Amino acid sequence: MGLIAATQFLYPSFLFEIFDFSVARMVHINALVVWMLYAMIGSVYYLLPEETGIETVGIKLGKLAFYILTAAVTVVVLVYILVQVGPAEESTIWLINEGREYIEAPRWADIGIVVVVLVFVFNLFATAIKGEQTGIVTVLMADVLALAGLYLAGMFFTDNISMDQYWWWWVIHLWVEATWEVFVGCLAAYGLIKMIGARREVVEMWLWIEVSMLFGSGILGLGHHYFWIGTPEYWWEIGALFSALEPVPLVAMFVHVIYDWGGKETGTNEVKGVAEEKMMNNSPAFAWFVTNAFGNFLGAGIWGGFFHTLPQVNIYTHGTQFTSAHGHLAFFGAYATILIGMMYIGVQGNNGIKKMKATFDSKMAISLITIGVMGMTVSLTVAGYGQVLVERAQMGATWEAYFVSQDFVWFVQGLGWRLATGVVTFIGFVFLVKDLLTTAKSPRHVR
Ligand code: HEM
Ligand code: HEM
Numbered sequence: 001m002g003l004i005a006a007t008q009f010l011y012p013s014f015l016f017e018i019f020d021f022s023v024a025r026m027v028h029i030n031a032l033v034v035w036m037l038y039a040m041i042g043s044v045y046y047l048l049p050e051e052t053g054i055e056t057v058g059i060k061l062g063k064l065a066f067y068i069l070t071a072a073v074t075v076v077v078l079v080y081i082l083v084q085v086g087p088a089e090e091s092t093i094w095l096i097n098e099g100r101e102y103i104e105a106p107r108w109a110d111i112g113i114v115v116v117v118l119v120f121v122f123n124l125f126a127t128a129i130k131g132e133q134t135g136i137v138t139v140l141m142a143d144v145l146a147l148a149g150l151y152l153a154g155m156f157f158t159d160n161i162s163m164d165q166y167w168w169w170w171v172i173h174l175w176v177e178a179t180w181e182v183f184v185g186c187l188a189a190y191g192l193i194k195m196i197g198a199r200r201e202v203v204e205m206w207l208w209i210e211v212s213m214l215f216g217s218g219i220l221g222l223g224h225h226y227f228w229i230g231t232p233e234y235w236w237e238i239g240a241l242f243s244a245l246e247p248v249p250l251v252a253m254f255v256h257v258i259y260d261w262g263g264k265e266t267g268t269n270e271v272k273g274v275a276e277e278k279m280m281n282n283s284p285a286f287a288w289f290v291t292n293a294f295g296n297f298l299g300a301g302i303w304g305g306f307f308h309t310l311p312q313v314n315i316y317t318h319g320t321q322f323t324s325a326h327g328h329l330a331f332f333g334a335y336a337t338i339l340i341g342m343m344y345i346g347v348q349g350n351n352g353i354k355k356m357k358a359t360f361d362s363k364m365a366i367s368l369i370t371i372g373v374m375g376m377t378v379s380l381t382v383a384g385y386g387q388v389l390v391e392r393a394q395m396g397a398t399w400e401a402y403f404v405s406q407d408f409v410w411f412v413q414g415l416g417w418r419l420a421t422g423v424v425t426f427i428g429f430v431f432l433v434k435d436l437l438t439t440a441k442s443p444r445h446v447r
């Protein structure tokens, strides 16, 4: 879907009125959110028995919820692709889509999603209360409750667009910059203990620090989306101050992973007397976790926090390809990477592999995907820079300015490179799928 949308930027007549840009883009970003939520739920179910020391409560119900959700998602996507748009009446919101970027699912599916997520939250809480409550599980419980609750803010409808956007941002921003980041903190903690035998006391201490910092800056950092949507002007100051602080926890998360990694190399293993092969028992997963530490810092911290979060800058960059550059690197760097890492941990566990090694495919996957997404990010940044200069600074953000900048050479070339690097990303993705499906059979791994 991303490739279709990227092609349409360069050749606007491509699939015109058959599968328009607006539809391709909608499917692309909704699918993004959905696969990540699946992977997050899957990760929790995977780590829960290990952390709590007991079997997960309500497994049957959880499986049923999985099939119901998958059936519902299939219907929603088929409607997106085949029906595409409705008559903009109440029935459209109920049956086709709600028109809220990233969470466009129609109302019937919204309600279904809430029920399915309630099952998940119930299972998590029931298991955690019955079993042992580690720091990781305790943070997860609070986080998942907030994450699920926030979805409700994107479910009601007002005909005032400012109010609608005001609440809609609660889902998107408070997800990715608060609750999802805390979630990633939990996964990083779990993964470090599991893969390199990092000390739980150290890892969980970091987790608590990160949680307090992430919530401290992330919640009011929401203000950076309230600059231009008709909310009161005090959001300029609040948004500027708190979102400028947001990179701080991201630096902490980065340091944390690197520090624990170093700690391991300098011999914490000997102290605990752990066998040699436990030093690093899952190379592909660990590679993705390290990419996560870098990607989160770069995509969210640098491309988000340093580049365009101040209103003085954002007035020029708002809604340009610059935003898209940040969106791609942040979603990829902060979430796609670590969730793929969790998939490798899952493949390892399910197949009883003691030490999982990298394969040719796993190396191709991580290299091509990372190079591809970095390439897309840089290309989009160049395109966005062209827009900022021509459309905003020189021509003063008029209607005409927009169209002039769309033909500007940097813009067009930037989007050309985005398509090319997008193809690289896609090839990497094919390697990744192949590797995840076949690597368990590889004789390289130690069993
Ligand atoms: C992993 C975490 C993050 C993800 C996944 C993420 C993702 C995104 C996405 C997809 C958008 C575009 C929203 C739209 O459709 O309009 C966006 C916008 C924005 N993000 Fe982030 N973001 C993250 C973290 C951050 C951080 C830490 C900051 C700054 C401290 C930040 C600052 C911004 C700003 C200022 C905008 C608005 C851009 C505009 O005015 O067009 N983001 N983010
Ligand atoms: C084959 C690779 C990909 C291509 C060609 C591609 C292309 C696109 C295009 C054309 C858009 C619409 C941008 C606009 O409205 O100006 C888009 C939006 C988006 N894509 Fe991708 N994409 C790809 C992969 C990814 C990946 C791997 C992620 C994250 C893990 C991602 C996350 C997003 C997000 C968050 C948006 C919304 C950005 C915004 O509104 O600012 N995409 N993508």
Ligand SMILES: [Fe+2]
Pocket (backbone or CB within 6 Å): 173, 177, 221, 222, 224, 225
């Ligand atoms: Fe934000």
